[in-house]
Amino acid sequence: MLNQLEEIKQKAAQELEAVTQVRELESWRVRYLGKKSQLNGILRSLAILPLEERKKTGALANQVKASLEDSLKQKRQVLRETQLDTTIEKGHIDITLPGRPFSVGRLHPITQTLHEICDIFVSMGFQVVEGPEVEWDYYNFEALNIPRHHPARDTMATLWVDVESEGGERNMLLRTHNTAGDIRAMETMSPPIRVVIPGKVYRYEASDATHTPMFYQIDGFAVDKGITMAELKGTLYEFARRFFGEDRKVRFRCDYFPFVEPGVEMAIECLVCGGAGCRLCGNTGWIEILGAGMTHPRVLERGGLDPEVYTSFAFGMGIDRLPMLRYGIDDTRLFYSSDLRFLRQF
């Protein structure tokens, strides 16, 4: 019987060696470890053996059984790994083929720029508000120190809505600048105030590579006790640093806008020539980015604020030029062309 066990062990080992597929393992198991297997028969017949022999045979039979089970487990492991290796090998794909073309959507470059600018000012404590695009003469001009005959009106050619007031005057217009929202914000908020007003503005201007009748601006102002021009400078320099980069030189010069006093124009060193002078900057080395200044006392009064108590700064800039400068776009009309060949580049 002991010989028989040794034979079983050897034969089983040989057969197991020959197995190459996982599915063949089961018949091997039934043959050598199943209920009807020779080994199982021996184990069952142990009871009838004399004690001494039973001990011996039993020990060996159990040893063989354990050994076969262990071999099976190892073989199964080996075969599984081989099988997975084959699967992986068969799973080869040409990864250079293009991916499935999901439609990709993008925000308009102006929207992207506005989000970026608003984020910068929001991080400095400014709140974003919006005003109407169709506006009264009062908010767009009158309240900003630009009465009807003021020459500054000529610099902002206006599109008028075809409705007349009871007095027969045109008084409804498409806002020519977002400063129109300043007085509205002053009327509804109380100091301290820090707001930026982004949005569309309109001018009576023929379209060309640098003009469109509609474009975007962002205006901003801060009102508090003790706001200074140094803080205006700080705010705008910080904006320029974050938008144009650490090394871009900034220039602050005197300029005139009826709703501020003193008035400021901020320019940055030309992005093309770096200040040496080129076509883009009109050979000046500087590119005008925005107008600003300390809010005129009469404008504060119109907004219901006492200029003896509060001071304020204000600034306003065109948005369209910024992506033009950043990406080297040479025709502002492209923004409103809806041309996908253009828009897909951003």
Place this chain on the structure above:
Amino acid sequence: MKVSLKWLEDYVDVTLPVAELAQRLTMAGIEVKGWQVIGSNWEGIVVGQIAAINPHPHADRLLLPTIALGTEQQSVVCGAPNLRLGDKVAFARVGAQLIDGHTGQVIRLEAVKIRGVVSNGMVCSEKELGISDYHEEIMVLPADAPVGTPLADYMGDVILDLDITPNRPDCLSVIGIAREVAALSGQEVHLPEAIYEEAAVPIDRQISVDIIAPDLCPRYSASLITGLKMASSPRWMQQRLLACGMRPINNIVDITNYVMLEYGEPLHAFDYHQIRGKKIIVRRAKEGEVLVTLDGARRALSRDMLVIADRERAVAIAGVMGGADSEVTEQTTAIFLEAASFDPASIYHTGNNLGLPSEARMRFERGISPELTIPALERATQLLVQLAGGKAAKGLIDAYPGKQEREPILLSTGRVSSLLGVDFSLDQIKGALTSLGFDCKPGGSASEVRVTAPYWRSDISLAEDLIEEVARIIGYDRIPVTMLSESVPRQDPEPILKLKQEVRHSLTGYGFQEVITYSLTSLELLNKLLPKPHPLEPAPLRMANPMTADQEYLRPSLRANLLAALSANRRHEEGGIRLFELGRVYLPRPKDLPDEPEMLCGLLTGPRFEQSWRGGEVSLDFFDAKGIVEGLLSRLGVEASFERCSDESLHPARQTAIAIEGKRLGVIGELHPKVLDAFEISGEVYLFEVNLMALLPLTIGHRPFQPISRFPAIVRDMALVVDSGVAHRQVQDIITSFPLVSQVIIFDVYSGGQLPAGKKSLAYRITFQSPSHTLTDEDVNKVQQQILDKLSAELGASLRG
């Protein structure tokens, strides 16, 4: 405004190099846009004198002038018709750079033989020097031109091109700029002294002035000059006028223009003999009054316009344009010279209504000081006497009903530092202001000063105005850079901003490209949205002064421009297109600004995926549009229902209104084929449109969390047969009305085949789950039967066999 540096040097010593001067002026608010150097390439060109003129031995038309150059002489061959012995000329030596009079090309002068005689240089025309296009004669220099001096030293110049802001009419003059230059470089201004001889007869015996409208004319000054000889003005004056962009005409007109450029005060010369009744009346125009102006146009005047009239009729539109009748002509020998001050608003309205821009009007509109009339008048009179042979009547006329004293402004160092954020001493403040001609008197305390602005600074009225003067003279770069120091104000972000951002990001996630179209559109484009034409209701807002016909109306919806954008892109884009715009539309309201709701409009058309090696080119359809809207709303935490609607621009059978809590706030549908035809678009196009202002209140707030059941779910499929007219929504509503149903998904819709006509099959996968216990098959069977009974009773549904 263009200013000659040479001219500027008449009034102020220019001690700075041009680039530095330009930089200081620009920083101080007088923007120098650029400058042109005249004579920068005049190397080898000197002032010469014609010492002899000999005939050319071989050519009748050529002469051989000898040019004296001081220490030497040169002989040249010259064909100019105006060679005159003793004249001073510009002589170019061999090697000089010139402009070829015939070709316009830049050439380098060589010694050449002309018809056998060597020419050692050239006597130059204006064209050859690059001064003008004149090439018929050689340029003759004034008699006092120093022989032998390089021409660039004698008549080289720099022309500054300045951008003057509307608040500085005083800087629309050479003297005004000289004052700025003086203040910015620590120099003094020297004004010309106007001294001239007067005739015996006083002016007021020869003419009188009556201001009937003093509200529009605070001051009217005039002089009378007789015995004038009309001629060309001297070359130096012509050159200065040309340099400033004005065309020389004759000595009288040129002098008035010259003094306008010099002082900034517009002058007007009337032919004295054409003034009837020898009386000038400054009055409003009469109803129906007509004036033929200098340009020959007949101008109908209205009663709000100010005119200069004589006893019989208007002779000029005040400050805007003179009349043809009283114009200075070849025959003029006596002029009545006007220097007046007019109300800026009146000039603006009159000039605007008549559509007449002019140098004079531009200056009057900006509000020049009435104090300027006399100095300018005296200067012009002097020049007319000096240069046009005139005799000035004794005295001047000066009607000045609107004289106002300037109020001093109190300024303190504290006020300056609280506005600028930097401490300037009282001496610094006074120094800056004094350099500009402001009068500084002691204030109430040691930190205050009482400032009176000089008469030419009509823009100064407040302490803030003075602070700007101080800051710009000391320099804006002296103001420090500090961050806002106070605490951040309370923030109340507008909820619409967040909604817009979420909508934009969702749509780009669904593969939509954002576009921005003009808010202005045309009726023609809007009408393309109507399969059957009819007037738009309500009528869109119209512009009173549209720039072009295609930008005449404010858009009442985003559709038309978006469809036009799609159509334009179709010309170069195959494949799927998904566009959206998020922007305002403008809905008229009576006697108020229009309503400007923020709208979202999307268009989708073409294949769902681009052509790919993976295949499967399936077209986008209505349910893509609906799925996108459902997805968007679900992200916003809103559940919509979809109702029948009748939007005329959409396919009548393929459209639905988006309704939330009974409010309709948008639409989804396929574009009407006729609309697509009108926009020249082929293939089906799907549209969705949502009013974000209406949606906004529904997106605010938070839906409470739903606990996740711990108990297992049981899933059953149920294929039903119903009449074709039964809507999925009806079936779904019945199934979900049972409490144990946690989810219903329709996974198949089928008709035809073995199904009888008029029937369709709807297959649902229903998930049953209880929040409180494990369901058994029996539980689910029971509910499923109840569902079926109800569907059968209410919708006639049966299980598909």
